[in-house]
Amino acid sequence: xxxxxxxxxxxxxxxxxxxxxxxxxxxxxxxxxxxxxxxxxxxxxxxxxxxxxxxxxxxxxxxxxxxxxxxxxxxxxxxxxxxxxxxxxxxxxxxxxxxxxxxxxxxxxxxxxxxxxxxxxxxxxxxxxxxxxxxxxxxxxxxxxxxxxxxxxxxxxxxxxxxxxxxxxxxxxxxxxxxxxxxxxxxxxxxxxxxxxxxxxxxxxxxxxxxxxxxxxxxxxxxxxxxxxxxxxxxxxxxxxxxxxxxxxxxxxxxxxxxxxxxxxxxxxxxxxxxxxxxxxxxxxxxxxxxxxx
Amino acid sequence: xxxxxxxxxxxxxxxxxxxxxxxxxxxxxxxxxxxxxxxxxxxxxxxxxxxxxxxxxxxxxxxxxxxxxxxxxxxxxxxxxxxxxxxxxxxxxxxxxxxxxxxxxxxxxxxxxxxxxxxxxxxxxxxxxxxxxxxxxxxxxxxxxxxxxxxxxxxxxxxxxxxxxxxxxxxxxxxxxxxxxxxxxxxxxxxxxxxxxxxxxxxxxxxxxxxxxxxxxxxxxxxxxxxxxxxxxxxxxxxxxxxxxxxxxxxxxxxxxxxxxxxxxxxxxxxxxxxxxxxxxxxxxxxxxxxxxxxxxxxxxxxxxxxxxxxxxxxxxxxxxxxxxxxxxxxxxxxxxxxxxxxxxxxxxxxxxxxxxxxxxxxxxxxxxxxxxxxxxxxxxxxxxxxxxxxxxxxxxxxxxxxxxxxxxxxxxxxxxxxxxxxxxxxxxxxxxxxxxxxxxxxxxxxxxxxxxxxxxxxxxxxxxxxxxxxxxxxxxxxxxxxxxxxxxxxxxxxxxxxxxxxxxxxxxxxxxxxxxxxxxxxxxxxxxxxxxxxxxxxxxxxxxxxxxxxxxxxxxxxxxxxxxxxxxxxxxxxxxxxxxxxxxxxxxxxxxxxxxxxxxxxxxxxxxxxxxxxx
Numbered sequence: 053x054x055x056x057x058x059x060x061x062x063x064x065x066x067x068x069x070x071x072x073x074x075x076x077x078x079x080x081x082x083x084x085x086x087x088x089x090x091x092x093x094x095x096x097x098x099x100x101x102x103x104x105x106x107x108x109x110x111x112x113x114x115x116x117x118x119x120x121x122x123x124x125x126x127x128x129x130x131x132x133x134x135x136x137x138x139x140x141x142x143x144x145x146x147x148x149x150x151x152x153x154x155x156x157x158x159x160x161x162x163x164x165x166x167x168x169x170x171x172x173x174x175x176x177x178x179x180x181x182x183x184x185x186x187x188x189x190x191x192x193x194x195x196x197x198x199x200x201x202x203x204x205x206x207x208x209x210x211x212x213x214x215x216x217x218x219x220x221x222x223x224x225x226x227x228x229x230x231x232x233x234x235x236x237x238x239x240x241x242x243x244x245x246x247x248x249x250x251x252x253x254x255x256x257x258x259x260x261x262x263x264x265x266x267x268x269x270x271x272x273x274x275x276x277x278x279x280x281x282x283x284x285x286x287x288x289x290x291x292x293x294x295x296x297x298x299x300x301x302x303x304x305x306x307x308x309x310x311x312x313x314x315x316x317x318x319x320x321x322x323x324x325x326x327x328x329x330x331x332x333x334x335x336x337x338x339x340x341x342x343x344x345x346x
Numbered sequence: 347x348x349x350x351x352x353x354x355x356x357x358x359x360x361x362x363x364x365x366x367x368x369x370x371x372x373x374x375x376x377x378x379x380x381x382x383x384x385x386x387x388x389x390x391x392x393x394x395x396x397x398x399x400x401x402x403x404x405x406x407x408x409x410x411x412x413x414x415x416x417x418x419x420x421x422x423x424x425x426x427x428x429x430x431x432x433x434x435x436x437x438x439x440x441x442x443x444x445x446x447x448x449x450x451x452x453x454x455x456x457x458x459x460x461x462x463x464x465x466x467x468x469x470x471x472x473x474x475x476x477x478x479x480x481x482x483x484x485x486x487x488x489x490x491x492x493x494x495x496x497x498x499x500x501x502x503x504x505x506x507x508x509x510x511x512x513x514x515x516x517x518x519x520x521x522x523x524x525x526x527x528x529x530x531x532x533x534x535x536x537x538x539x540x541x542x543x544x545x546x547x548x549x550x551x552x553x554x555x556x557x558x559x560x561x562x563x564x565x566x567x568x569x570x571x572x573x574x575x576x577x578x579x580x581x582x583x584x585x586x587x588x589x590x591x592x593x594x595x596x597x598x599x600x601x602x603x604x605x606x607x608x609x610x611x612x613x614x615x616x617x618x619x620x621x622x623x624x625x626x627x628x629x630x631x632x633x634x635x636x637x638x639x640x641x642x643x644x645x646x647x648x649x650x651x652x653x654x655x656x657x658x659x660x661x662x663x664x665x666x667x668x669x670x671x672x673x674x675x676x677x678x679x680x681x682x683x684x685x686x687x688x689x690x691x692x693x694x695x696x697x698x699x700x701x702x703x704x705x706x707x708x709x710x711x712x713x714x715x716x717x718x719x720x721x722x723x724x725x726x727x728x729x730x731x732x733x734x735x736x737x738x739x740x741x742x743x744x745x746x747x748x749x750x751x752x753x754x755x756x757x758x759x760x761x762x763x764x765x766x767x768x769x770x771x772x773x774x775x776x777x778x779x780x781x782x783x784x785x786x787x788x789x790x791x792x793x794x795x796x797x798x799x800x801x802x803x804x805x806x807x808x809x810x811x812x813x814x815x816x817x818x819x820x821x822x823x824x825x826x827x828x829x830x831x832x833x834x835x836x837x838x839x840x841x842x843x844x845x846x847x848x849x850x851x852x853x854x855x856x857x858x859x860x861x862x863x864x865x866x867x868x869x870x871x872x873x874x875x876x877x878x879x880x881x882x883x884x885x886x887x888x889x890x891x892x893x894x895x896x897x898x899x900x901x902x903x904x905x906x907x908x909x910x911x912x913x914x915x916x917x918x919x920x921x922x923x924x925x926x927x928x929x930x931x932x933x934x935x936x937x938x939x940x941x942x943x944x945x946x947x948x949x950x951x952x953x954x955x956x957x958x959x960x961x962x
Contacts, residue, residue, distance in 0.1 A: 058852075107877070108870035112708065112715075118860045125856040126849070139852060142845040143836075146741050149757065150729050151849075153764065157728070160768055161719075164776030165708065167875040169892035172777060176892070179765050180900045186761045194750040194757075203742055254881040264867035268860070321899035340750055 057138040058129065062275075065128045065282070068299055069274030070094050072281075072306050079307065083314045094274065098267045106263030109165050113260075116162025121268050123154020124275040131282045132206050134295035144203040145193055148283070155272055156182060159257050166260035174256020177321050178240070178247035184328035185237040185244075191336035192227040196287050199223055199343045205283075209291035219288040223346060227339035228288040230332040232305070236313045237328060238280045239273075243316035244324055281305050349411040349464050350401050352388045355381070356457030363453055367446030375436055378449045382429030382456065389425045389460075392418055398466050398528065407525055410466035415821045416599070419672070420463040420591050423679050427584045428456035430796035434687055435576040437790040438694055442574075448488060452577065455481040455585070462588055467525040468515045475511070475588075479504040482585060486573045496568035503565045507555035514548035527600060535605045542601055543609055546616055549596040557589025558650045559657060560627040561912040570646030575690025578642060582649040583683035590656055590675050597660070598668075598825040607663060620661035625755040627654030632762035633904055636897060641689045641699040641774060644766050645682065648725065651759060652678045658756065659740045664747060665819075665827035670739030672818045677732040677807065681724030684800040685770075688718035691789035691797070692774055696782075701769065702894045706779030706875065710786040713794055715775045720801040722767040724808070727760055729849055732807035735815075735836065738844055765897060773893045778875050780889060809850050810834055 074091040081088025090096075108114055129139040130148050156178055163171035196218065197203050200211045212218055219228035237244040248256045258269060285291060285301045292298040319327065359381035367374035398412040413421075432452065439445060458481060461474030479501065487497030515525070521537070522530050534542070551562070558566040566586070570578050597606055609616045628651050635647035656678065659671025691714050692707060693699045708715040720731065727733040737760065744753035788794075807814055812834035819832045830837055836844035878885055895901065933944070 062856075102867045105868050106870045107873045109873065109875070110709070114864065114870075118857060118864055122853060122857040122860045125860070126852045129852055139845075139848055141843045142848040142852075143738060143843070146738055146745070147729065147844070147849070150727065150734060150738075153726070153728060157726075157764070157768070161771070161776075164772045166878075167706065167776070167778045167890075168878045168880075169777075169890060170879075170881070172772065172892035172896075175768070175772070176896055177899070179768060180897055183761050183765060183900065187758060190754055190757045194745065194753055197745045198748060198750045201746065203745055254879060259879050263870070264864060265870075267867070268864065322903060325900065325903060344748065344750065 057136040061131075061133070061136045061138060062125050062128045064134070064295060065131075065275060065278045066271070068302060069276075069278040072277050072303070073270075073274050075303075076306070076310055079310050080314050083311075094270065098270055101262075101267035101270070102264055104263035106265060107260070109167060109260060112165040113162050116158045116160070116165070117261075117265050117268050118158070120155045120158030120162070121272045121275075123151060123158060124272050124279065126154070127151045127279050128275060130205065131279055132209050132286055132291055133282055133298045135293040137206050140204065140206045145197055145205050145208070146203050148205065149190070149193060152279075155276065159269070162265075163257040163260070168259050170253040170255075170259040171257050173253050174247050174249075174259070177253075178257065180321055181237060181240070181244060181247055181324055181328075184325035185234045185332075187329055188230050188234050188332035188336045189238070191333060191340055192231050192287075195224060195227045195336065195340040195343045198340070205286055209286050212290035215290065217288065217290045223339055223342040224288065225339070226335040226342075228284075230335040230339070231284050231288065232309060233332040233335075234328060235280055235284065235305075235309050237324065239276060242313050243319050245318055246321055246324060249318060277306070278302070281309075349392075349399060349413055352385070352392075353411070353457065353461055353464070355388065356385055356460050357454070359384075360450055360453035360457055364446050364450035367449065371445065374446060374449055378432050378453060379429070379436070381453060382425065382432045385456070385460070386422075386425040386429050389418070389421045392421070394418075400466075404469065407469060408467070409470050410526060411464045411470070412466035412528070413464055415817060415824065416591075416594065417463045419676070419817060419821065420587070421460055423587070423676060424456065424459045424463065424584050427580055427679060427683055428452070428459075430683070430799060431576040431580045431687075433792055434579070434690070434796045435574075436792040438576055438690055438793065439574065444488070448485070448574070451481050451485045452580070455485065455580070459584065459588060463591055465527075467527060468518065468530075469525050471527075472508070472511060472515060476508060478585070478588065479508065482569075482581070485577050486569045486581075488574055488577075489572060492568075493572035496565075496572040500565040500569045503555050503562070507552040510548045510551040514545050514552070517545060517548075527595070531600050531602060534601060539609050542605065543616060546596060546601065546609070549592065550620070553589040553592030553596070554623075555589070556592065557586055557653050557657065558627075559589075559623055559653065560630060560650070561915070563627070563631070563650045564913055564916055566650055567643055567646040570649060570686075571640055571642040575642075575686055575693065578645075578690070579683035579686040582645065582686060583679040586649065586653060587656075587675050587679060590653070590660070590671075593657060593660055594672075603663065603826040617661055617663045621658055621749075621752055624654040624656075624658035624661055625752050627651065628658065628759040629654075629755050630908070632759045632766070633908060634910075635766045636762060636769070637901055637905070637908075638766075639701050639894075641692075641701055641770055642686070644701070644770055645685055645689065648763065648766065649678075649682055651763070652682065652725070654759070655737065655740060655756065658752065659736075659743075662740075662743060662747065662749070662752075664743045665822050665830055666739050666743035667747075668822050668825070668827055669815060669818050669830060670736050670743065672821065673739065673811070673814060674733070674736035676814055677724060677736050677804070680800050680803045680807070681721045681731070681733060684717060684721035684797055684804065685725065687793065687797050687800070688714050688721060689770075689774070691793045694793070695786045695789060701773040701896075703780070704774045704783070705777040705891055705893060706775070707783065707786065708775040709779055709875075710783065711775075711788050714789050714797070715771075717797040717801045718775065719771060720804050722771055724804040725767050726764050730808045730846065730853065731804050732811065733804075734808060735811040735844070735846065739837070765900075769896050773896065777891045777893060778889065780891075809846055811836055811846055 073094045078088040160175045163175050200208050218224040240247055281302045289301050363374055363378050366377045396414040398410050400408050400410040402409050458474045458477035465471035483497045483501040487494045555562045631647045631650040635644050638644045656671045656674045659667045689699055724731040724733040727737040741753055812832055815832045819830050823829050835847040
C-alpha cells in the first residue's frame with residue numbers, strides 16, 4: 053500500500069468523471085440533433101459556480117453537502133482500478149455498500165435544514181428510489197460475493213484475471229445485465245431523474261443550492277459516475293491494472309448506457325420502484341439462484 | 347465484592363428509595379441516582395471474575411448465583427443504562443404523580459435484571475424473571491388509559507412465556523433432578539435430540555416473547571410507546587435483551603454449541619429456523635415502522651427489527667455471527683436508548699411526538715438534534731458508528747456461509763431503516779419551525795448528560811470496536827467458537843478484513859480537504875427559514891412544509907402487502923377463547939340439582955373406568 057495511491061486515485065477518478073459528464077452532454081445533444089457544449093463545460097461551470105455568492109440555511113446545510121462529497125471521495129479509495137486500491141483491507145464490498153450512503157444522506161441532511169418542501173419531496177423520492185434500486189443491487193453484490201466467496205473487491209478482480217470476466221460466466225451474466233439496467237437509477241439520470249426533476253419540484257434537493265453548494269454537488273456527481281460504472285467494470289469486466297484500459301471499459305459501458313437512456317421519458321416514483329423491483333431484481337435473483345445451485 | 351452483596355444493595359436500595367420518597371422528593375431523587383451509580387461501580391469491579399456461589403437453600407434446593415464474562419457484559423449494560431435513565435428521569439418525571447412508586451419500580455426492575463443475569467440456577471432465574479415481568483407491567487401502565495391496555499397485553503404474553511418456562515424447567519428437573527444450570531449443562535449432551543429440541547422450543551417461546559421475535563411481538567409496539575420515555579429507553583435498550591440473554595443461556599450455556607449443531611439437518615435445523623424467524627423479524631417490522639406517525643411507535647417497531655439482527659447473528663452459530671449478534675445487542679442498547687431519550691426530550695419541551703406536527707426543532711434544540719443524529723446513524727449502521735461494525739460482522743458471516751438470502755433480508759432491512767431514521771430526523775428537527783414551538787428551549791442538563799454519554803459510546807465503539815469485541819470474543823471462545831483475530835481497529839481476516847481506523851482517517855482527511863475548498867470559496871449569506879426559493883410562486887406565510895405522508899409513493903406500494911396477519915391471528919384466538927369460556931359458563935346454572943348431577947356423573951365415569959379398565 054503506497055501513500056501516493058491515496059492522492060492519485062481520487063484525482064484520476066475526478067478527471068474521468070468530469071470527462072464523462074462533459075461527454076454525456078455532447079452525446080445527448082447529438083441525439084437531440086443539437087451541437088452541444090464543449091467537453092470542458094462542466095469544469096467551466098464549476099469554476100463559475102465557485103466564484104459566485106450564495107446563501108446558507110445553517111450549519112447542517114453546509115456540513116451535509118461537505119459530508120456528501122467527502123464520503124464519495126472516500127468511496128473512490130475502495131474501488132480497485134489501475135492496480136490501485138488504497139483501502140483494500142478496510143471491509144471490502146460490504147463497506148462499499150454502506151459508504152454509498154454518505155452522499156444521499158449528506159444531501160438529505162443538508163436539504164432538510166433548507167426548509168423547503170420541494171427539497172423534502174425530492175429527498176423522499178430519492179430515498180424511495182434508492183430503496184428501489186437497492187433490491188437488485190444487493191442481490192447483484194451478493195451473487196458476486198457468493199460466487200467468488202470473498203467480500204474483498206480486490207479479490208473479485210483478481211479472480212477474473214486472464215479474461216475470465218464475470219459477465220461471460222453463466223451464473224453472473226444475468227446479474228451483470230441487471231446492473232446495467234440499474235445504473236441510471238443509481239446515478240439519478242434519465243429516466244430515473246425523478247428526485248431532481250427541475251420541472252416538477254425545482255430540482256428537488258438542489259432547490260436551495262447555489263454557487264459553491266451546486267459546485268460541490270456537481271463534483272460529487274462526477275465521482276458518482278466514476279464509482280458506479282467503475283464498480284461494474286471491477287465486478288463484471290475484470291477491472292484492469294492499467295488505468296487507460298480501465299478508463300476504456302468505463303467509457304464503453306457509459307456510452308452504451310447513455311444511448312439507451314437518452315430516449316426515455318421520466319418515470320413516476322411508483323413506476324420506477326415497480327420497474328426496479330421487477331426486471332432487474334428478477335434477473336439478479338435468477339443469477340443468485342444459479343450461483344447457489346452450482 | 348460478592349454477588350449477594352450486589353443484589354442486596356440493588357433490591358434493598360429500591361425499597362429504601364421508596365421510603366425516602368415519603369420523607370422528601372429531593373432525598374429520593376438523589377438516592378436513586380447514587381444507588382444506580384454505586385451499582386455500576388460494583389458491577390464494573392466484577393470484571394474478569396468467574397465463579398458460582400450458593401446463597402440459600404430453598405425446600406432442599408441449593409439456590410446459587412454465578413458470574414462469568416457473559417453475565418458481566420449483560421450486567422454492565424443493565425447497570426449503565428439503569429443509571430443513565432435514572433438521571434434522565436430527574437427532570438423528565440419532575441412534577442408527575444406517584445413518583446415514589448415510579449422510582450421504586452425502576453430500581454426494582456433494574457435489580458431484578460441483575461438477578462437474572464447472575465442467576466446460577468433455574469429457580470432463581472424464574473423468580474427474578476417474574477419480578478421483572480410484573481414490575482414492567484406496572485411501569486408500562488404508569489400513564490393509565492391506553493397504557494393500561496398495553497400493559498395488560500404485555501403481561502398476558504409474559505405469563506404465557508412464564509408457563510412455557512416452567513414446563514421446560516420442571517422437565518429438566520425430572521430428567522436431571524437438579525435446577526443448577528452448570529450441572530444440567532454438564533450432563534445434557536447425552537439427551538436425545540427430540541428432548542433437547544422440545545426444551546429449546548419451550549425456552550424459545552419464553553425468550554422470544556420477551557425479545558419480541560415475530561410472531562410473538564405484538565405486545566411491544568403498544569408497550570414501548572405508552573411507557574414513560576426514560577423507561578422506554580430501558581425497556582427497548584436492555585429489558586427486551588433479557589430475552590437475548592435467555593437465548594444465549596439456553597442455546598450456548600445449557601445445551602452447548604457442539605450438541606446444538608447436531609440438532610436437525612440443513613434447513614430443518616434449530617439454528618436455521620430461528621435464523622429464518624429473525625429474518626422475518628427484520629423485514630416486516632422495518633416496513634411497518636416506516637408507516638408510523640408517532641415517533642415512539644417508529645422506534646418501537648424498529649426495536650423489533652433490530653432484535654431480529656441480534657438473534658440472527660446469535661442463531662446462525664458461527665464465531666463471526668455470534669460476535670456480531672452480541673455486539674449488536676450492546677449497540678442497540680446504546681443507540682436505541684439514546685433515540686428514545688431524544689424523542690422524550692423533544693416531547694418534554696414541545697408536549698408532542700407526532701411526526702406530522704413537529705418540525706424545525708433543530709434551531710431550538712441543536713444538541714438534541716446532534717445526539718439524535720448520532721443515534722439514527724448508529725441505528726442505520728452508518729460507517730464509524732458502532733451499529734456498522736456489528737452489522738458488518740453479521741453480513742459477512744451470512745455471505746461467506748452461503749446464506750445470501752438471509753444476507754439480502756438483513757441488508758434490505760438496513761435500507762428500510764434509513765428511510766424511517768431519516769423520517770424521524772426530518773419530521774422532528776428539519777424543515778420549518780412552526781409558530782407554536784418558537785419559544786422551545788434546549789433540554790435541561792440532566793437530560794443532555796445521559797444522551798451525550800450514550801452518543802460518545804456510539805461513536806467510540808464505532809471507531810474502536812476492538813474494546814467490546816475483545817470481551818465478546820472471549821465469551822465466544824468459552825462457548826467453543828473459533829477465536830477471531832480481533833484488533834482494536836476491527837478484525838483481520840483472509841476473506842476480507844475490517845479496519846475502522848483507516849475508514850475514520852480517510853473520512854476525516856477528505857472532510858478537511860472538502861471543507862477547505864468550501865471555505866476558500868466566497869462565504870455564503872445566512873438567511874431565515876422563510877427566505878425560500880419557490881420557483882416563482884407565492885410562499886405561504888404560515889406553514890411551508892412537507893412532512894405528512896412523507897414516503898407516500900412507497901406507502902401505496904407496500905400497504906396492500908402488509909396485512910397484520912399476526913395481530914389478526916391473536917385477535918381471532920382471543921375471541922375464540924372468550925366464546926369457549928362463555929360456552930363453558932353455561933354449565934353454571936345456579937341450580938343445586940345440576941351441580942349434584944355433575945358430581946354424580948363424574949363419579950359414574952370414575953367407577954366405569956375403574957371397573958372397565960382397572961388402571962388404578
